[in-house]
Amino acid sequence: MAQKKGGSRVSEDTEERHILQAILLADSFAQKFRPITLERPKVLLPLVNIPMIDYSLAWLESAGVEEVFVFCCAHSKQVITYLENSQWFNIPKFNVTTIESHDSVSAGDALRLIYDRNVIRGDFVLISGDTVSNMSLTQALLEHKERRKKDSNAVMTMVVKKSKPSSLTHQTRLGNDELFMAIDPNTQQLLYYEDKADLLKGTLSLDKTLLADNPAVFLHNDKQDCYIDICSPEVLSLFTDNFDYQHLRRHFVKGLLLDDIMGYKIFTHEIHSSYAARVDNFRSYDTISKDIMQRWTYPLVPDVQFSGNCPTKLERQGMYKASDIRQSRSAQIGPFTLVGNGTTIGDHSKISNSVIGEGCTIGSNVTIEGSYIWSNVTIQDGCQIRHSIVCDGVVIKSGAVLEPGVILSFKVIIGEQYVVPAYSKVSLLPQPTKQDSDEELEYADNSSVENQSLSTMLDLPNGEVTSKPSESSEVGVSGVGYIWSVCEGGHEEEWRHSIAPISAEKLIELKNAAQADLDLLTQDAGVLPTSGELKPDSEIANSEDADTEDFRDDSFEKEVEATFLRAVHESVEQDHVILELNSLRLSYNVLFSDCAGAIFYSVMKLATETPFTTNSELYRTTVSVITKWGGLLKHYLQTIDEEIEVIMKFEEICLESIKEFAPLFAQVLHLLYDKDILSEDAIISWASEKEGADESDKIFLKQSETFIQWLKEAPEEDD
Template sequence: MPPQRKGAAARVSEDTEDLTRHPLQAILLADSFATKFRPITLERPKVLLPLVNVPMIDYTLAWLESAGVEEVFVFCCAHSKQVIEYLEKSEWILQPNFSVVTIESHNSVSAGDALRLIYERNVINGDFILISGDTVSNMSLTQVIQEHKERRKKDSNAVMTMVIKQSKLSPITHQSRLGTDELFLAIDPQTKQLLFYEEKTDNLRGIIPLDNALLGDNPSICLHNDKQDCYIDICSQEVLSLFTDNFDYQHLRRHFVKGLLVDDIMGYKIFTHEIHSSYAARIDNYRSYDTISKDIIQRWTYPFVPDVMFSGNSATHLEREGMYRASEIEQSRSARIGTFTVIGKGTRIGNNSNISNSVIGKGCSIGSNVSITGSYIWDSVTIEDGCDIRHAIICDGVVIKSGAALEPGVVLSFNVVIGQQFIVPSYSKVSLYQQPTVEDSDEELEYADNSSGTVDSSITCTMDTLNREMMSETPASQLGPGGVGHVWSICEGGHEEEWRHSVAPIPADKLAEATQSLEDDLEFLNLDGNALSTSGELKPGRNGTDSEDDDAEDSRDDSIYYEKEVEATFLRAVNENIKVPDVILEMNSLRLSYNMTSADCAGAIFYAMMKQALEIPHATAGELRKNAASIIDAWNNLLKFYSKEIDDQIEVIMKFEEMCLESVKEFSPHFSQILHILYDKDILEEDAILRWADEKKDAEESDKVFVKQSEKLIQWLREASEEED
């Protein structure tokens, strides 16, 4: 029976393939080979720094296991003993069908050195995942691996597939929300082959230096500066041998990727795989640390969230409005815990203290009348009475004495003591270590510590285990009475990087300067906001219909992303009591970034306001209306700023209609009352309401629901208008 014989042959073929199949492997680089997290990384490796109270490396390993990876090789250099000891004591060692093997080196100073050493060990047997231990993702690997394997069958030169994601860039700061600089990519839209990769530099100001040969050899090229490199790569074994053959390859992107793209002799190719609904991001600086922490708390990374994934957080419970609380917490009844806040196990919080948009670690002691906003407090921190902390990172064992204050952007490394009433200036970095005189990488300094045995292998650093040669007595005046630690100086030109890469919001004066500079540039170039594009395609014979469909789809996606960004910005403004002029600067940045009109901005802000009113606890319909009235009253100047024209006001009304019909139906019965509130607050003029009503005259009955509900108000306005005439 031929069909049966054919099926049997197919099964034999599949069985043979299974026998030769290698387990899916990953190389995890536990070193960043950078200095951006100094002074913290002088004492603890970056991958073991807590991210929402869980070491960064746990997020990466948890994702790799869930994605089907069976064997992970963790390459560690800086503080390697800390990493190895942590993994040996962790539950990863006990996971079935998931092997975690460490590879230690004390003389590798780059990713290239790491991959060359792994090649020498001969442990990689097939295609593998290349990733760093500071990456958070929940994407599936099935499709990208399948695409990579299919390409390899057709073209053996297809050695790598790079994961990318949509990322809107602010034209004000030329940064993504992760604090990374502008990235220029050229991609073949048909094959998804990467043709050009260039990170923004001071010499590259929006001008992409494409080789003429690149345009001539490729009939279709898409140029992008709206993509985020997720630093997740699917690689063939050749990648390791390429690093071994070329010792100039040190950095994965600046050297290896760019080197392959310009190498015409070997003909190796890199392709891209874009994810849309999944999450993937790398912690590259303090700003991305802040952004990704918030994404975790707001559950964009599900299932890798505080109350679900990690057994160490099994006692953490999600409560209202994104507030997570662990067990054994002592909290005074007068203390207030705000939205999007995580409180670790065994922490004590005193009378009248206020904490919002922050992560508090385990075993912390927070006194009375303490204010903490947008900050990251790690384990065993003591904060005495009356302290004010805004947008700061505070490491294990720090003591902040009574009445002290941390201005935005401060980083306090392990066991630092801030004296009474002392105010730590913005963007200061304080450590028990003196600032190194030579700006080498953290790793080079730390390797020397490891080899000499002066760095403790435990994760929790104490005074006795610090390198005594880098410590000295600190003048009390430097950190106030009783203060202990060294304030690091900011090198010349470093202030610019400090505010760009800090956990603190970008200062209003910097936004104002950048906004004015952009407006001047646009005026000089005789362009308006709508002429700017974040992505373009160079393609002869372009099909107009397809282009229009693509543009429409992109526009819908932009609107969705824009509304989410506006909502997040408004929520932060509410929780942190940001003043309206400063919020307007941030909203203008978003508006320019997404090329939106003032009407779009007005509609998105009103939507965010109503969502916030809905989040405030209410038991009755009357209380919901009061919530809405209170939010409108508090933020009417913000909404007025973007609703100056009648068309903008009509957009607000139409957005409210859309909300009541689709996303926020709870407001449907209150449409006319809230419309009246907007009129009373001078946000809506009578002409806007009457024009909206007139435009509905010839509409279907289903589109007149809210006009009919507002008949009394509309009639009253018409009569008032006639009397005025």
């Protein structure tokens, strides 16, 4: 462990002069990435070819943090060795210190040990080493410090972001369970937190005192916990005083919310245009990888050097290629794909929406779609790989097929023509015969792997640990590896946490189950829930349209954008684009209005790709783009309600994602009317609905007053 110079605690009047510190937990204390994490720590797994921990450290350094304590437990030697050989130990005004433990089995244990070291001297940022963000900490820190001055019990600020869950799966686009938060809308104080709600009963139970003691309470199921916390030093002492605090959310946050004696408070800070997410499971690994490829995380993107990586070159359609690759002329690399240094791609192979690592050999007639191929992988001729993760050193022999959701751990060999079943996990290490507790603790040095003889394990130069099973028919002729069986109760996690898209059959099954639950609930029609129970937002809406809208995932919008950009760059005919978009709409089970909103966003984003320096230049480009693609948008606007949805989508775009359009709102609205994309009735109806809104929600209505007044008076003048 790298030691730090000691120092005494200073008085509160000098607290403002403290450097900003952070605690980074380099151990997930979970098994969600097994079998991979039996051999390598999660924070060193590649995320778009860069170790996860580099994203976390790069963000902390850019956000003004000057001292980071990296807590290492499982595979601690690998993490420490990596950091010592990286650039992070040599950056001015950014001090990285490792703290090693061999017996901590939870985040609570880690924070108690850090408290004992007496290294935290003021407010600090708490994250895990699998966090990706580009947010600024300035405003969140300012809010936290201002609250602390007024109320010393305000010990934590949690960063949250809007994210709608699916009404069918009750999970977010990151694969996490639907999260319910009760927040005071005036102070942003967190009053209730539940990420394991029992939704079968159709209700949530809230303490009556929560409603009685607070003049206003907003219950949200549309917030994403970013797992970025700004903490006061008291947080560490609270963990030390309460040894039953193990899990950060399940124990600490819920414990403080229920403790009405000490009076400690937690607040939230919501981000809008910035990015923040944590790689918690394989589905979030896939989602965040796509977000990085689509540049939502800028400047932490593949073509920008930020961690000693070798930047790739960004080409059209979101393709990234390293300088040293060998690609056959007949090979096709599709949109949003990255190919790393030293990789060879054979004749007639097709790769799309995938990340290929360094030093890979890909044969001829290979199909790779939506997958992550790490470094030094060999894929022989005729293989098909869809929505899978393939770790370093794997060999996939000729004609083999990986069905969606497959995980191949390090150095596995798949035999010729063998079809690896969907959701299979294959490893050179046999599956542990005993599972740990529900905390899914992953102990250091693989001590939780039972019945694994040390004589069958080999320490490799890079710190990995592998075994030497004999050739096994489990993975085909000449294949080597163990197929892990699904543990009891694990079938649910297969599709929920997999990188594979949820199948149409599963969606139908979930829809039927949801309808059955609804029928059961309505048998007792007229019976009100008991006092203190509030129904989730989706049931308050109580309409089929609202249910479908809740199910819509951000990934649908990204898929539409990718399809649209390909159509633009490859000059695809509009009729063919409509066929592709209809296929997407059916597979995601969304409405025409969702399609229209996603297309409108894609069109507006395309307009910003042409460089501009003034609003006039941006407007001229927008006129050109809408003139060309307005017919595609109009195809999905079959009712006034759908047109109103597009106007509301435009408001959202101006406020959050493409703020450059904010001063042009009224002009673009007029343009959409002139091009017969939006009707007079839709625009006037939108304006009427806005009349009763808060002043803060009437920004664009006021900007459009002249145009709307003209619309209202024009018919009279015509008469």
